[in-house]
Amino acid sequence: MAEIDKPTLLEWYRQMFLIRQFENQCDVLYKEKKITGVYMHLYSGLEATGVGAVAALRPSDHVITAYRDHGIALARGMTPESAMAEMMGKRTGCSGGKGGSMHLASREHNFWGGYAIVGGHLPLAAGIALESRYNGKDDVVLSFVGDGASNNGYFHEALNLSAVWDLPVVWLIENNGYGMGTPVEVSSGQPELHKRAVAYGMKDMGRVDGQNVVDVYNVVSKAVEYARKKGPVLIESLTYRYKGHGVSDRSYDKMAELRDWQQKDPILVLQDYLCKHYECVEDELKDIEREQMAAVFKAVEFAEDSEVPTYEDLISHIYVEE
Amino acid sequence: MTVLTLIDAIKQAMDEELERDPRVFITGEDVGKRGGVFRATQGLYDKYGGTRIVDSPLAELSIVATGIGAALADLRPICEIQFADFIHPAFNQIVNEAAKMHYRSGGQWRVPLVIRAPYGGGISGALYHSQSVEAFFTHVPGLKVVIPSTPYDAKGLLKSAVRDPNPVLYFEPKKGYRAIKGEVPPGDYTVPIGPARVAREGRDLTAFAYGMMAHYTVLAAEQVAREDGLDVEVIDLRTLLPVDKTAILTSVQKTGKALIVHEDNLTMGYGAEVAAVLADDGFAYLDAPVRRLAGPDVPAVPFAHTMQEFFMPNPDKIAAAMRDLAEY
Numbered sequence: 001m002a003e004i005d006k007p008t009l010l011e012w013y014r015q016m017f018l019i020r021q022f023e024n025q026c027d028v029l030y031k032e033k034k035i036t037g038v039y040m041h042l043y044s045g046l047e048a049t050g051v052g053a054v055a056a057l058r059p060s061d062h063v064i065t066a067y068r069d070h071g072i073a074l075a076r077g078m079t080p081e082s083a084m085a086e087m088m089g090k091r092t093g094c095s096g097g098k099g100g101s102m103h104l105a106s107r108e109h110n111f112w113g114g115y116a117i118v119g120g121h122l123p124l125a126a127g128i129a130l131e132s133r134y135n136g137k138d139d140v141v142l143s144f145v146g147d148g149a150s151n152n153g154y155f156h157e158a159l160n161l162s163a164v165w166d167l168p169v170v171w172l173i174e175n176n177g178y179g180m181g182t183p184v185e186v187s188s189g190q191p192e193l194h195k196r197a198v199a200y201g202m203k204d205m206g207r208v209d210g211q212n213v214v215d216v217y218n219v220v221s222k223a224v225e226y227a228r229k230k231g232p233v234l235i236e237s238l239t240y241r242y243k244g245h246g247v248s249d250r251s252y253d254k255m256a257e258l259r260d261w262q263q264k265d266p267i268l269v270l271q272d273y274l275c276k277h278y279e280c281v282e283d284e285l286k287d288i289e290r291e292q293m294a295a296v297f298k299a300v301e302f303a304e305d306s307e308v309p310t311y312e313d314l315i316s317h318i319y320v321e322e
Numbered sequence: 323m324t325v326l327t328l329i330d331a332i333k334q335a336m337d338e339e340l341e342r343d344p345r346v347f348i349t350g351e352d353v354g355k356r357g358g359v360f361r362a363t364q365g366l367y368d369k370y371g372g373t374r375i376v377d378s379p380l381a382e383l384s385i386v387a388t389g390i391g392a393a394l395a396d397l398r399p400i401c402e403i404q405f406a407d408f409i410h411p412a413f414n415q416i417v418n419e420a421a422k423m424h425y426r427s428g429g430q431w432r433v434p435l436v437i438r439a440p441y442g443g444g445i446s447g448a449l450y451h452s453q454s455v456e457a458f459f460t461h462v463p464g465l466k467v468v469i470p471s472t473p474y475d476a477k478g479l480l481k482s483a484v485r486d487p488n489p490v491l492y493f494e495p496k497k498g499y500r501a502i503k504g505e506v507p508p509g510d511y512t513v514p515i516g517p518a519r520v521a522r523e524g525r526d527l528t529a530f531a532y533g534m535m536a537h538y539t540v541l542a543a544e545q546v547a548r549e550d551g552l553d554v555e556v557i558d559l560r561t562l563l564p565v566d567k568t569a570i571l572t573s574v575q576k577t578g579k580a581l582i583v584h585e586d587n588l589t590m591g592y593g594a595e596v597a598a599v600l601a602d603d604g605f606a607y608l609d610a611p612v613r614r615l616a617g618p619d620v621p622a623v624p625f626a627h628t629m630q631e632f633f634m635p636n637p638d639k640i641a642a643a644m645r646d647l648a649e650y
Contacts, residue, residue: 120387123387127395128391132395160379
């Protein structure tokens with residue numbers, strides 16, 4: 001395992017804590033009806049997977065994911081202001097309020113969304129990767145894949161195509177145990193999802209502990225290097241969602257299971273790692289936590305003070321006008 | 323001027339666009355060495371190589387989706403769907419992704435994509451090689467839908483489609499691929515996406531059509547001119563989305579009568595929208611009810627020759643509909 005320096009670890013801690021705070025605040029705002037709608041899928045519990053994987057990329061690489069997208073957008077550098085304003089449907093949101101929770105977007109960060117149709121983004125990832133290869137670049141696409149998406153046709157077509165065309169894609173399955181409410185072993189003939197790589201003639205990089213940001217970073221870094229030079233890679237990250245599928249549906253939350261996973265909470269795992277390796281780091285962590293809580297409150301204030309979209313906004317951006 | 327078939331005009335447009343812009347590439351089933359199922363890309367693989375003329379797996383959703391992804395990243399893909407009937411597996415990609423990307427991102431993303439697909443019946447292709455699918459897509463803001471009926475328009479509209487910053491569905495009347503011939507100037511020109519074309523000027527009534535039916539409607543208009551002395555104006559709609567309301571209203575203001583012809587089945591077909599435009603904004607111009615001649619409301623074009631003939635509008639049926647309307 002490569003040695004990660006302290007500033008990098010602290011930066012990951014900052015990002016993970018920011019995401020956790022952002023999601024907690026979204027939950028509060030949802031209950032206060034300041035974030036409306038019935039669909040909001042929180043990233044709490046999955047922070048190490050998103051932060052560790054995105055950290056393995058350079059800015060010219062690409063990221064795409066499904067509807068549980070807040071954490072990944074923040075890890076990629078979207079400001080909490082831009083994300084929170086989008087959550088509240090404000091003009092200052094990343095998509096001017098048209099997208100909302102599940103459809104964050106940022107061209108400047110090569111963050112290609114945010115997709116609400118399960119698996120629909122997977123062949124798009126292949127297309128974005130095709131551009132990289134077509135133009136002789138070595139940029140890669142990191143495509144997050146839900147465990148549920150691994151059972152539909154998009155997954156099959158996209159992974160097969162990426163293998164046939166040697167496309168630079170890292171397919172990273174976030175296996176959080178459930179596709180909506182259905183456990184992986186009930187919906188997948190082969191519940192070790194990474195093994196499907198064999199069927200596509202693709203590099204299988206196995207399973208990674210999705211609660212450990214250092215482990216995720218190391219595995220995804222190797223995958224990214226492989227994808228740059230050779231072609232697609234499949235990885236499966238084992239993780240857990242603390243808040244159920246979405247805010248409106250917690251019927252299958254399992255308290256015992258949740259407590260088990262919280263024993264290996266990704267933020268605590270990194271905290272332990274830092275405290276073991278660096279003396280007196282606790283104060284630095286406290287400072288980071290205070291700063292990130294303030295950053296989220298500032299984002300909420302910004303979003304609350306922002307204008308709501310107008311009728312003109314409703315009818316704009318239907319076609320590109322040139 | 324050179325006389326070309328419809329399909330050769332399409333091929334020439336792609337050849338010239340490939341030459342003009344290195345971002346343009348073609349992907350689809352058998353488009354490479356085989357030159358496409360209808361030979362629309364014949365010779366292009368030898369000229370441009372496998373990086374730009376890319377054989378895909380037999381998997382329509384990923385043909386379209388990789389096109390969308392590549393277009394997001396600023397390439398200019400032309401995706402070929404072998405038959406319009408096969409486009410349905412890619413419906414989600416076209417409707418949920420291509421059409422909505424610019425909108426959902428608040429204007430950050432764009433999808434300069436062309437999807438080409440041969441459509442239409444009359445070739446004994448039976449249920450899954452004869453469909454007209456345009457109405458599924460003309461209902462979707464964010465898309466543009468184009469159907470040429472002449473080689474001149476086919477070349478000029480396809481070039482416009484390739485250069486358009488939006489997703490364009492370009493449906494080709496496959497029955498006319500080799501049957502329809504016309505003059506095509508060599509070299510670069512475009513036909514703008516949007517305006518309809520007056521295919522034949524007339525005063526007694528207006529017949530609206532597109533694709534193969536526009537070709538037939540001109541033949542029918544000539545027939546009723548010869549046989550009945552009727553003077554029919556034919557409007558080749560050629561861009562179905564956006565709707566050219568001005569062309570529809572201007573012509574009916576002059577003639578007072580409207581017939582709409584398409585081979586897609588009647589109910590909720592494109593003709594319903596043309597009729598609605600006239601009802602909304604052209605009511606005062608009308609001297610007769612708006613008439614539609616369309617395929618019957620059956621699930622598909624069936625195989626047996628007799629049933630196919632019953633299904634398909636043709637110049638004789640169109641001429642009969644023109645006479646009926648003229649007599650009103």
